[in-house]
Each structure stands twice: as C-alpha cells, then as structure tokens.
Amino acid sequence: MAEGADLEEALRTVLKEMDGFFTLLVTTRTQFAVVRDSFACKPAVIAETGDYVAMASEYHALAGLPGITGARVFEPMPEEIHVWSR
C-alpha cells in the first residue's frame, strides 16, 4: 500500500504471496477488510447492519451487539475479499 495499491489490491497480493491457513482482518483509518485463505479453515463470521460491520470467529461473540437480530450474518467465502469504507 506504501507503493500506491488500495486495500483490496494489497489483499489480492496477500492471497497470492501468503501460504498456509489464515483469516485476516485488516483496518486502515477509514476501511475495514476481511480475507480468508483458499481452504478457509479458520472460523470467521461477519454481521452487517446499516450502522456497523462486525467480525468475530463465532456468532457467540456477536450475539450481544445491538440490532444483531436484524443483521445480515454470513461467513466470508474463501479467497473473497470484503472491504467496507466509511
């Protein structure tokens, strides 16, 4: 990113370069991104509402969030890059 790539491009490079199992949550001052390796062995759950995006390794950790019952809760797919900006 120091060389001008945006967060999504940078994470695409990570997918190409990194070996092994990983689930990454990367934040910048204004962005929030999640990416998993091609096997997606490490757990990850995302909850998305109009007010916030939250990520945890399991739903139990998100269960107490306000508005969670109306949230879109999903698991990111392997090698899928999710980026949110504010």
Added chain:
Amino acid sequence: MEPVILSCAELSTREINAALAALPDGACARVLEPGGRHNLAVGLSNRIRVDIEGHAGYYIGGLGQGPDVVVSGFVGWSVGENLMAGSVRVKGNASECAGASSHGGTIVIEGDASSRAGISLKGGTLLVAGNVGHMGGFMAQAGVMLIGGDAGDALGDSLYEAVIYVAGKIASLGSDARMEELTEADVQVVQALADLGGFDHVQPENVTRVASARSLYNFDALKDQKY
C-alpha cells in the same frame, strides 16, 4: 405433556444437557435464548424432542442417539457431528462441517451449509435445502448427501462409498469424485430424501449423482515414477 423450558440465560450448558438427558422418552423441551451457545443437546440417547429457539453455536445435537433436535436459527460448526441416530433440523443456515463424521440419523439444513458439509460422513444422512460451500462430502465413507441447491468447489474430494446428489450446479469436483448416471433406484432414493427433508423444490429425476471413481483406493507406488 407440557414442554420443559430451559433458558441459556440462566443455566450453564452442562446444566441444560443434564436436564435434557434426564427427560423420559416422548418428552419435549424448549431451549431459550441460546445466543450462539455451543454444545447444546449433545450426547443424548433418549427419544425426546428439543427445540432450540434461536441461533446456536458449535456441535449442536452432536453424538446424539435418539433425540430429534430442531434449531430455529442458524448454527455454527459441526452441527450433528458424530450423530448416531435421531435427527437434527436447522431452520437457518449451518456453518462448516455440518454432519461431520455422522454414523446414522438425519441432519437437515433448511438454508445453506458452509464448507466441508458432510466431511467424513460414516453412514449418516445429510440433507441441505440450499447451497453448500467448498469441499462438501470430503472423504465421506458411507451414507448419503442431498444438496438441494448448488455445490461449491472440490465436491466429494477423496470420496469413499458415500453418494452425493446435487439438484443445482456443481462448481467443481474434487479428486477422485465423478458424476455417474442416475438410475431409477437413485431417483427413488432422492425422492425419499427430499420427502424426509421436506424439500419440494428438488426434482429427483434431475439431480446429479456424484460418487467415487475409486482411483485412489489403491496406492500405486510406481505412479509417475516419482517416489
């Protein structure tokens, strides 16, 4: 008989499972406010019905040999893992490894199931109304899977004798998995499975049968002369 009410807000997982195990055959229980709690209704051998009313965590209904467990929400990893008999029905989506290693009984996912659904299935029945993620049926040894939607990549990788039926599209097959011709017997099996799951969107004569090509059954020491 009035259902027994057990609240996760008040009781530990151990207390809930002990209370469920103490119920007589034919009893019903409602488990309230699960809030993603793991290990609910595991290791039960009585013929009871358990309604988990909300989203639940890992291993729901695992190791069961008798009860019928219904979850009105989604579940985490390994729902119904090592199920021996009875059933687990999930009205929402299931996370990874649904029905892992189950030996018997029926696991029904009314929504989608994530990756590795039916991994190492050993005789159980796994029915998914929606889609499954990658590596469905990985190393499944016996039993049957019906996928009412689409299957992700590497379906049936390293399959043994389990059979997978897919009503939708298959992103790709795993090593040693192959599509096989659908016989009349298969159509009857799929009809029975669809009825069991309550899947009226599955047309039994239009599913794809995936089974092992059995080319990995014997280790070939001279293969490609690389060893």
